[in-house]
Amino acid sequence: MADPxxxxxxxxxxxxxxxxxEVEAVAGRLSNEPALRARLEVLQAGEVVLRSAFAVAxxxxxxxxxAAKMAHTxxxxxxxxxxxxxxxxxAIAFVAGLGASRVLTxxxxxxxxxxxxxxxxxxxxxxxxxxxxxxxxxxxxxxVLSNSVGVDLSAPNxxxxxxxxxxxxxxxxxxxxxAQIGYVVDGAPTAFCVIRDGEPDAPQxxxxxxxxxxxxxxxxxxxxxxxxTAAPERLDGLARSLRDQVAVN
Amino acid sequence: MPHNRPDxxxxxxxxxxxxxWRFAFFxxxxxxxxxxxxxxxxxxxxxxxxxxxxxxRLDRWLFAILRxxxxxxxxxxxxxxxxxxxxxxTVLFVDGVARAEMNIFGRQVLAAIGSLPPxxxxxxxxxxxxxxxxxxxxxxxxxxxxxVMSRLAAARVALAPLGVAAKNxxx
Numbered sequence: 549m550a551d552p553x554x555x556x557x558x559x560x561x562x563x564x565x566x567x568x569x570e571v572e573a574v575a576g577r578l579s580n581e582p583a584l585r586a587r588l589e590v591l592q593a594g595e596v597v598l599r600s601a602f603a604v605a606x607x608x609x610x611x612x613x614x615a616a617k618m619a620h621t622x623x624x625x626x627x628x629x630x631x632x633x634x635x636x637x638x639a640i641a642f643v644a645g646l647g648a649s650r651v652l653t654x655x656x657x658x659x660x661x662x663x664x665x666x667x668x669x670x671x672x673x674x675x676x677x678x679x680x681x682x683x684x685x686x687x688x689x690x691x692v693l694s695n696s697v698g699v700d701l702s703a704p705n706x707x708x709x710x711x712x713x714x715x716x717x718x719x720x721x722x723x724x725x726x727a728q729i730g731y732v733v734d735g736a737p738t739a740f741c742v743i744r745d746g747e748p749d750a751p752q753x754x755x756x757x758x759x760x761x762x763x764x765x766x767x768x769x770x771x772x773x774x775x776x777t778a779a780p781e782r783l784d785g786l787a788r789s790l791r792d793q794v795a796v797n
Numbered sequence: 798m799p800h801n802r803p804d805x806x807x808x809x810x811x812x813x814x815x816x817x818w819r820f821a822f823f824x825x826x827x828x829x830x831x832x833x834x835x836x837x838x839x840x841x842x843x844x845x846x847x848x849x850x851x852x853x854r855l856d857r858w859l860f861a862i863l864r865x866x867x868x869x870x871x872x873x874x875x876x877x878x879x880x881x882x883x884x885x886x887t888v889l890f891v892d893g894v895a896r897a898e899m900n901i902f903g904r905q906v907l908a909a910i911g912s913l914p915p916x917x918x919x920x921x922x923x924x925x926x927x928x929x930x931x932x933x934x935x936x937x938x939x940x941x942x943x944x945v946m947s948r949l950a951a952a953r954v955a956l957a958p959l960g961v962a963a964k965n966x967x968x
Contacts, residue, residue, distance in 0.1 A: 550954070555950040559953060565931050591950070592953075593959075594952065597959045
């Protein structure tokens with residue numbers, strides 16, 4: 549069923565833009581019309597994709613350090629746009645320079661930044677992203693990760709009851725090595741991340757980043773995080789096990 | 798000490814740069830053009846800083862400037878100089894954001910958004926990326942609310958197959 553008028557109505561319903569009466573009318577129809585419910589699901593699927601892509605693009609803009617880049621392109625843009633306002637140019641160069649120096653200071657590698665960054669990429673993960681590796685590949689991946697972040701991330705340490713680590717990948721955030729281990733928890737792609745960035749110790753805490761539940765803690769100069777759409781209670785339990793099992797070298 | 802308006806604009810610009818870039822990128826669909834556009838927007842904002850109303854939102858003010866610079870100046874200038882086909886640069890669009898670590902799904906998503914009609918792309922970004930209400934999006938883009946609604950519905954429908962595919966993979 550593809551009826552533009554119905555699509556528009558359902559879209560406004562999903563976006564919370566209908567009046568109370570209209571919401572009631574749509575809700576009533578949804579409970580009686582399976583075809584309308586199916587169409588609602590199609591429209592919801594589209595929204596997930598849109599929101600993910602916008603979140604990823606914003607993460608990219610942050611990582612690319614727009615401010616520093618703009619300092620370089622100021623002159624080019626000025627010529628292209630035929631700007632004659634030298635004062636304005638000086639002002640923007642100043643703003644851009646300020647941004648660059650701020651981004652390069654250790655302060656900006658604060659805990660939330662890398663966690664935010666991971667959560668943005670998580671929006672594009674599916675369980676297939678963490679397809680299981682063969683045992684030998686997994687072992688060598690985990691050895692590389694252990695070495696890079698200085699934490700023993702061998703497979704037995706990462707086993708969580710019946711859950712086993714599926715893959716390991718080494719990333720980096722502003723120069724700090726970042727280990728990411730993939731699990732699938734209750735059908736949801738789930739990442740356990742360890743960064744070696746000198747964070748001060750912090751107890752286990754829950755947070756919400758966009759669509760994700762996050763449990764994070766820090767110990768001995770390493771930041772840890774477990775991120776997933778799985779239930780926060782479930783993640784809390786898994787995080788406790790990981791804290792006990794994973795030793796900092 | 799209370800800031801004067803130019804200071805407010807100057808100090809407020811920097812943290813908003815990533816969001817301005819994202820809007821520019823989805824508006825024009827090409828990375829280098831987006832950077833020029835953000836640059837031009839900042840210069841214009843600093844020139845007009847006296848006009849900024851301190852009790853209003855700086856981000857909304859800047860978005861309106863960016864949009865006006867794009868449609869009234871940069872875009873028409875590119876068209877005149879024969880560089881006008883930015884709307885069709887789907888390939889550039891993908892390369893602009895995708896990186897080696899991005900999976901195939903991520904690339905497909907960006908390619909799909911790149912192929913949306915520009916007006917749908919812009920409206921979807923404002924509402925789903927920036928949290929504009931329908932009324933605010935209609936006012937910024939200068940169209941009736943009904944047009945905002947139908948653009949959003951069309952964008953959802955166009956992107957739905959990718960979302961459904963991802964969901965099926967999870968089940």
